[in-house]
Amino acid sequence: MDRLRFRSLASGSSGNCYFIGTASYGILIDAGVGVRATRKFLKGMGLDFHHIQGVFITHDHIDHIKAVGTIGEKHHVPIYATKAVHEGINKSYCVTQKLSSSQRFIDINQKIKVGEFVIQAFPVLHDASDSVGYSVEYRGKTFTFATDLGYISDVVAEHLVKSDYLVLEANYDEDMLANGPYPSHLQQRIKSRTGHLCNVQTAEFLANYYTDRWKYVFLCHLSKANNLPELAYTTIAEQLKSQMIDFENTMEIIPLERMSPSALYIFD
Numbered sequence: 041m042d043r044l045r046f047r048s049l050a051s052g053s054s055g056n057c058y059f060i061g062t063a064s065y066g067i068l069i070d071a072g073v074g075v076r077a078t079r080k081f082l083k084g085m086g087l088d089f090h091h092i093q094g095v096f097i098t099h100d101h102i103d104h105i106k107a108v109g110t111i112g113e114k115h116h117v118p119i120y121a122t123k124a125v126h127e128g129i130n131k132s133y134c135v136t137q138k139l140s141s142s143q144r145f146i147d148i149n150q151k152i153k154v155g156e157f158v159i160q161a162f163p164v165l166h167d168a169s170d171s172v173g174y175s176v177e178y179r180g181k182t183f184t185f186a187t188d189l190g191y192i193s194d195v196v197a198e199h200l201v202k203s204d205y206l207v208l209e210a211n212y213d214e215d216m217l218a219n220g221p222y223p224s225h226l227q228q229r230i231k232s233r234t235g236h237l238c239n240v241q242t243a244e245f246l247a248n249y250y251t252d253r254w255k256y257v258f259l260c261h262l263s264k265a266n267n268l269p270e271l272a273y274t275t276i277a278e279q280l281k282s283q284m285i286d287f288e289n290t291m292e293i294i295p296l297e298r299m300s301p302s303a304l305y306i307f308d
C-alpha cells in the first residue's frame with residue numbers, strides 16, 4: 041500500500057503532468073494537461089483530486105500550467121510555486137481561473153512536507169518567469185524531476201546524483217533540430233543555455249556522473265519534431281557503453297510518451 045509509485049500522464053510541449061505518491065495519496069508535478077484527462081488519469085490509479093495533496097509547478101509555460109486554475113480553485117488542491125511563477129500563472133492568458141485560495145508560495149531550497157513526502161525546489165535555467173526542478177524524498181528514496189532546462193548546472197547535478205529515480209529532459213536530437221522544420225531563431229532558442237536539453241547533453245551527464253544508485257531514468261519532454269524515443273535511448277545507451285559503464289543490470293532508461301500515460305511504476 042505504502043510503496044512509492046510514479047506515473048506520467050503526458051510529457052512534452054503539448055502538456056506535462058507527473059504523479060508521484062502511494063496507493064492512497066500523492067502529489068502532481070505540473071498540471072499541463074486538461075482537467076478531465078488529469079482526473080481520468082488519477083481514476084486509473086483509484087484516486088481523485090482530493091487524494092492529491094499538492095501540485096508543484098516547475099514554471100509558467102502553458103504546457104506545464106494549463107489546468108492549474110481549475111485544479112486549484114475548483115478542486116481545492118494546493119498549488120505550490122515560487123512567487124515569480126505564481127505571478128506568471130495569474131498573468132497567463134491561458135489560465136482563465138486565476139489562483140487565490142489555492143496559492144502556496146515556496147522558496148528555492150525550502151523543504152515542504154506533504155504527508156510522508158519531502159519536496160525541495162532547486163533552480164534550473166530556462167526562458168520562463170522562474171524555473172525550478174524538484175527533488176522528492178520518501179522513506180529514504182529520492183525522485184528528482186529536471187525538465188525544461190538549457191543545461192545541467194552543478195546544483196542540478198548535485199540533486200540528480202543523490203537520487204534513486206530521475207525524470208530528466210531529453211528534448212531534441214541535434215541533427216534532427218538542425219534539419220527539421222523549426223526556423224533558425226527558434227532553433228537558437230531551444231539550443232541556448234535557457235532552452236532545452238538535447239540527447240547528447242543528457243547522455244554525457246548520465247555517463248560522467250553515473251552512479252549505481254540510479255534505478256530508473258525516465259526521459260521527458262521529448263520533442264515531436266526533433267526527437268524520437270529510440271534515438272534518445274540509443275544516444276544515451278551508447279554514451280554509457282562507450283565509457284565502459286555496465287548500466288544494464290542496475291538501471292532502466294525509459295523514454296516517456298508525449299501524449300499518453302505511462303505504465304504505473306511501483307518501486308520497492
Ligand SMILES: [Zn+2]
Pocket residue numbers: 052053056101103104188261
Ligand atoms: Zn515545457
Ligand SMILES: [Zn+2]
Pocket residue numbers: 099101166168188
Ligand atoms: Zn518551458
